[in-house]
Amino acid sequence: MIVTSDFENIKINNQVYLKPEYLIHPYVSGNKFRKLKYNLIEAKRLNKKTLLTFGGAYSNHIAAVASAGKNLGFHTIGIIRGEELTSKIEANPTLRFANSCGMQLKFISRQDYKLKTERNFIEKLNAEFGDFYCIPEGGTNDLAIKGCEEILLQADHEYDYICCSIGTGGTIAGLINAALPHQNVLGFPALKGNFLREEILKFAKNKNWQLITDYHFDGYGKTDAQLIAFINDFKKKYDIPLDPIYTGKMMFGIFDLIEKGFFPQNSKVLAIHTGGLQGIEGMNLKLKQQNKALIV
Missing domain, CATH: 3.40.50.1100 (Rossmann fold)
Structure with a gap:
């Protein structure tokens, strides 16, 4: 299986950069x-x-x-x-x-x-x-955490905030362990509920992290017109696809937090694109059945 993870971070704007982990492999991509x-x-x-x-x-x-x-x-x-x-x-x-x-x-x-x-x-x-x-x-297990700890590179030390979407909690645990003391790791759960904190604590060694729980869009696999429009607009502006289950919700949350003044001025934010793009086709099938706008 030929893979590569040698991709430079992509500048989205003056504050936000994106690590394109989704480019690692067409099917075994990102955090997988x-x-x-x-x-x-x-x-x-x-x-x-x-x-x-x-x-x-x-x-x-x-x-x-x-x-x-x-x-x-x-x-x-x-x-x-x-x-x-x-x-x-x-x-x-x-x-x-x-x-x-x-x-x-x-x-x-x-x-x-x-x-x-x-x-x-x-x-x-x-x-x-x-x-x-x-x-x-x-x-997610101990070996998975070890792999996720390798996401952050020396070149990523300049960022103040590391953001990632959360499913089972393994990816963010690896990021927490690898982050430097001055870096804050923000997790955007795709699921409702507070149970993820306990799951993350099973593997995370440091305390420089928090969950941002306002952007799950009513739960796992749930979307709305606003989220789909954001994903499509993001693809049009930056030529970067986002999935509707994980990374789309994370990026929506990051942009919304910027508008609300959450991030200090001049701070630098790194968003981890964890892949998940294979899920777009399935979501579009659901949206089509509901006569709703599709992800392009």
Whole structure:
């Protein structure tokens, strides 16, 4: 699998710069590459032949594991939330892509999916599929944090604020650990609720961070006309695509905070573009069904 992370930060305006992690790889992009890097190395070291992981219908993580597994010679298994999706693989761009990469998909109920971290549930999967290397939902574990700590480079020391979107909390934990004392790490959750703080604290070593919880747009996978218009306008102005689940909400939040005077004058803000662009097609399918404006 050929990847590169040698991309310069992009100047958006006099205060905001963007780190284009989405350019690392067309399918294993952004934080998914960072999270998988050392997990895949460990799977190889343990001589594992199969990767098993978890995700929802439009999961960036599922798509990334499927692509990485295909390129590196692993058999991959995706445990997918929602039994009703069994007959909808071809209609779902993420599942269709994962399937085309050779990923074996197993659909389970939402109730059973809640058991995904329990030992008995994992043992049942072992009995069904044999030996495998298990990667948690979203990819977040100690090895994933190690990979995410490599996002920030020496050239990024000049920034006062480091911003990223949050799903499971692994990426921001790595950024927190790698940030310098003078840098503030801001996380923009894509989900409602305060549970993420506890998840982040499992891995984060420093205290120079905070969650900005006002830009989830009513929850995970939710959008509105204002957000879609912002994403399309951003693409038109800067030729940079944003996904509607994560980076679109983060960038909307950053611009709104600037207007509200949140950032001190002359401070420099670095926004981490964590990828997730494969999710645009699925979101557009939903928007089209609702007769709403699409992401261009």
